[in-house]
Amino acid sequence: MKKVTIAITFLVIAFSLSLAQRTVPTARTKVVSAKTVSGLPAGKKYEVDLTRKGTIYNLAADVDYSRVRVRTAKGEMSMADLLKKTGKTMTGKVRVGMTSDIRSQKLGLARLGGGRLNFNCEGLLCSCSGDDDCNDMFTTGGCGDIAVCDERGCWCLRI
Numbered sequence: 001m002k003k004v005t006i007a008i009t010f011l012v013i014a015f016s017l018s019l020a021q022r023t024v025p026t027a028r029t030k031v032v033s034a035k036t037v038s039g040l041p042a043g044k045k046y047e048v049d050l051t052r053k054g055t056i057y058n059l060a061a062d063v064d065y066s067r068v069r070v071r072t073a074k075g076e077m078s079m080a081d082l083l084k085k086t087g088k089t090m091t092g093k094v095r096v097g098m099t100s101d102i103r104s105q106k107l108g109l110a111r112l113g114g115g116r117l118n119f120n121c122e123g124l125l126c127s128c129s130g131d132d133d134c135n136d137m138f139t140t141g142g143c144g145d146i147a148v149c150d151e152r153g154c155w156c157l158r159i
Contacts, residue, residue, distance in 0.1 A: 028055055034062040045069040048079065048096055050146060056097035063094075070096065072145060086125050086148065086155050095149040099156050102147040103138030121158075129153035 037046045048057045048070045059068065059079070068079035083090055095102065119128035119137035126143055128134040134154045137143060143156035 059094045099143045099147045127155045
């Protein structure tokens with residue numbers, strides 16, 4: 001009888017511990033096509049809401065960025081203006097989200113130039129290439145809230 005009681009106690013403890021494990025929620029992805037943006041009424045813009053964590057927006061390569069509005073805790077601006085602040089030209093699909101959401105993603109980015117881990121921060125912009133470099137950049141605290149990625153790498157804006 002003692003063995004059964006001990007076995008049941010261990011099972012209850014193991015079950016309780018498995019229920020108590022905290023799961024990290026993953027960000028949901030919203031795919032935004034050029035058709036979605038161009039189909040909006042004249043004067044209306046597609047809204048990318050970065051005031052709450054949990055969503056990464058995947059913008060198609062042919063989206064008109066001037067018709068996409070980005071809302072952050074610090075204000076609103078068009079996606080075209082946001083990208084202009086980076087000083088970079090985006091190619092292909094672009095991911096936009098909060099740094100805390102994008103850093104949890106496996107982006108499939110290859111490190112440019114090989115060698116050691118690195119990222120670069122100058123002015124408002126930090127940039128990286130390669131998953132390890134980008135994860136390092138996102139977790140060191142040097143980034144702002146907004147991250148933008150394309151197939152070449154990621155940039156975070158310190159605004």
